[in-house]
Amino acid sequence: MKTTLTAVLVASTALVGTAMAESHGGKMTIGITQNNVGVDSYQTTYEKAFIAATEANDMVEAVVLDAGGDVARQIAQMEDLIQQEVDAIIIWPTNGEAVIPAVRKAHNAGIPVIVTNSNIAEQGFDFVASFSGPDNITQGSRSAEIMCDKFKDMGIENEARVVQISGQPGYTTAIERQKGFDDRLPEVCPNVTLVETQPGDWNREKSQQVMEAFLVKYDDIDGVYSGDDNMGVGALNAAKAAGREGIIFVGATNFAVGYEAMAAGEYWGSIYQSPVDDAEAALKTAIDVLNGEEVPFLNYFDTPKITQDNMGDYTKPVF
Structure with a gap:
């Protein structure tokens, strides 16, 4: 993202926001269309926290929708929010490219769009007021650093072999976390081999099946990187069932199940x-x-970063 474009976007956002602040008379109607609330505890907790935050703010009325992981449904929800003439729309994209036309339509209708958690593809940036969420490329990079540091502590940084379980294909967070890991690992541990990557679709059971296949295919696996801890624990369960010990598991988005598995060593x-x-x-x-x-x-x-070494500094996740 170039600085000049960012400056233009911020300036235009401020103008739109000023106009909206004048038009809604102090009471804001904010619509949100979420990705898939039921898919994991992170998204369930997010929705509860969002509703609680809106209810605690007397100046906000919220229209809370869930796409259920369906791109077509999310596009229809965007259309509905535009028809309702809400003051702003928050979107947690089901697919970073497919939702761009709907985001553009909201922008053209004068409704600022905030993208949450997982960004849309860069070609849609002109139609977005702001992205609010984690830096997923940095997360992937930090996960690579965690794994490399552990390999160095074990003295296997020149021979370790790693498999990766990524998130849902086409989903920006999955793409960015994989990119961060793939780019950073050879920088910090150039002799570590990333053997194979397969998607786990953010699903623990599918990730367990992916790991089971890896374990059959590869006799030598030293580390597993998963795009979130839900998938990571699925991979861990597969290794435990197969009696494969000594594998280093590193994830992202520290779920309660990941925290508990860390506490168990x-x-x-x-x-x-x-x-x-x-x-x-x-x-x-x-x-x-x-x-x-x-x-x-x-x-x-x-x-x-959170590891077994510093996890006492962090409270157990509530999701």
Whole structure:
């Protein structure tokens, strides 16, 4: 993202926000269309936190929708929110490219769009007021660093072999976390071999099946990187069932099950990310835009490394 384009986007966002702040008379109607609330506990917790945050703000009325992982349904929900003439729309994209026409339509209708959690593809950036969420490329990079550091502690950084379980194909978060890991691992541990990557679709059971296939295919696996801890624990379960010990498991988005596995000494590390922070940041970004305040185009919140060594510094995730 070029600085000049970001500056233009921030400036145009401020103008739109000022106009909206004048038109809605102080009471804001904010619509949200989420990705797939039922798919995992992170998204369930996010929705609860978002609703709680809107109910705690007397100046906000919320229209809360869920696409159920269906791109066509999400596009229809965007159309519905545009027809309702809400003041702002928050979208958690089901697919970073497919939703761009609907986001453009909202933008052309004068409704600022805030993308939450997982960004849309770059060709849609002109139609977005702000992205609020984690820096997923940085998360993938940090996961690679966690794994490399552990391999160095074990003295296997020149021979270790790694498999990767990525998220849902076409989903921006999955693409970015894989890119961050793929790019960073050879920088910090150039002699580690990334043997194969397969998608786990954010699903624990599917990820367990993917790992079972890896274990049959490869006699030598030293590390597993998963795009989130839900998938990572699925991979861990497969290794435990097969009696394969000594594998280093690293994930991202530290779920409660990942935290518990770390406490048990079975899972090495992850990236700490709160769905409550995520939801509250998205709502605050939307409100700031509507109030005409200047917000960064990429409005990231921090997601630090967490391992067995420092997990006592972090509370157990609530999701």
